[in-house]
Amino acid sequence: MTDPASLYRLAHAALAQYPLRDAQPSLLSISENVVFRIDTPSGPRHVLRLHRPGYHTAAEIGSELAWLDALHATGLDVPRPRPGRDGGRIRTLCGTDGIPRHAVLFDWMEGTEPTTDVDPAAFARLGGVTARLHAHSRQWQRPPGFTRKVWTPATMTGPDAPWGWWPDAPGMTDAGRDLIAGCLRTVAAQLADYGTGPARFGLIHADLRLANLLISGTHTRLIDFDDCGISWFMQDLAAALSFYEDHPQAPRWVDHWLSGYGTMGDLTQADLDILPALVIQRRIQLLAWTGTHARTEQVRSLGRDWTGRTFALCEAWKNGRLLRHLG
Structure with missing residues (x-):
């Protein structure tokens, strides 16, 4: 399921489980995962990642997040996952196709993706x-x-x-x-x-x-x-x-x-x-x-x-x- 309307519905379903007011998703990319930029009227920007179905288990994603926590604790500037209303950081959603899909919300990180002209x-x-x-x-x-x-x-x-x-x-x-x-x-x-x-x-x-x-x-x-x-x-x-x-x-x-x-x-x-x-x-x-x-x-x-x-x-x-x- 890669049609934008269905992906936006999944994004809104995921965002409803986070303490964000009037969050607005904007589709950034469709590759292995689907990535949305999340804007709020008065709060910080975020990134929502909808995982490719069947690629990683929830345990594998949780392990990735555990490493990110440990890296951040040492001062490395890496993505930071945000908890939902229930304290959990992995959302599991089902779209109209009935296939479960995991989602994680991260803090926004500033910067520009380099090209081959990179210094x-x-x-x-x-x-x-x-x-x-x-x-x-x-x-x-x-x-x-x-x-x-x-x-x-x-x-x-x-x-x-x-x-x-x-x-x-x-x-x-x-x-x-x-x-x-x-x-x-x-x-x-x-x-x-x-x-x-x-x-x-x-x-x-x-x-x-x-x-x-x-x-x-x-x-x-x-x-x-x-x-x-x-x-x-x-x-x-x-x-x-x-x-x-x-x-x-x-x-x-x-x-x-x-x-x-x-x-x-x-x-x-x-x-x-x-x-x-x-x-x-x-x-x-x-x-x-x-x-x-x-x-x-x-x-x-x-x-x-x-x-x-x-x-x-x-x-x-x-x-x-x-x-x-x-x-």
């Missing part, structure tokens, strides 16, 4: 913030019942991956299928060698692409922890390049991110060496996503050559030319 210095700030995020993740004692998805080759690019199965992507060819399958076999072997020790693998944001950042002056803020989960810490840098892995500025973005990260945390040569594998795996995960979201404006905006460019990136990675400046 590379913003990536340095992003690296520093991500290092703080990872430091918190490594020492935080997760509460009982904490549950989030685990992002590994099986769940990112396997046949049962939540984002889709990459051979079904638009524009797939037999040669492209063989190329990607070979890349993924090598990626899996490299990740197995790299390992999942606690210094390398833990709770991460997992979707730090440009659309999930807000730039305000000299501040880079993280939003949308909806895909946070257990994975390799370096995956957060791979995700920061999402959809733009072949952009001419991508090497500069990586360099600035690494510089910023280094001011707050430590990286080893092994961490740098595994990055190209994580980048190509993420690109293939996004290729799978284009197959399950082929009719969306976001996928159409990528252009008809996006799958072909993905093949070119796979060839570059196979031949050791993806982010080769790190070596």
Whole structure:
């Protein structure tokens, strides 16, 4: 159910459960989730997130909110969920289709979504913030019942991956299928060698692409922890390049991110060496996503050559030319 009238009805039903007077929703985006800006005549602005049905359980969403609480308590500027009239922070609604849908209300965060014209210095700030995020993740004692998805080759690019199965992507060819399958076999072997020790693998944001950042002056803020989960810490840098892995500025973005990260945390040569594998795996995960979201404006905006460019990136990675400046 994605028609605006039905979504607005759901938004009003959710808002009725919060202590807000004359709250007015305005549709911001329809992607994995549906996001509304919420304005009130005399109060602060909010964001209402209507979750994609069947993607996260209430327990998974509650775990995301628990991490946000813990991050905020350490001084990190992250989204803050608001309680409803009954004190609960997760609303469960049913639309006209009868499918349950979870909703969460957050405080509004100021800033502008960056484009590919972003000042590379913003990536340095992003690296520093991500290092703080990872430091918190490594020492935080997760509460009982904490549950989030685990992002590994099986769940990112396997046949049962939540984002889709990459051979079904638009524009797939037999040669492209063989190329990607070979890349993924090598990626899996490299990740197995790299390992999942606690210094390398833990709770991460997992979707730090440009659309999930807000730039305000000299501040880079993280939003949308909806895909946070257990994975390799370096995956957060791979995700920061999402959809733009072949952009001419991508090497500069990586360099600035690494510089910023280094001011707050430590990286080893092994961490740098595994990055190209994580980048190509993420690109293939996004290729799978284009197959399950082929009719969306976001996928159409990528252009008809996006799958072909993905093949070119796979060839570059196979031949050791993806982010080769790190070596």
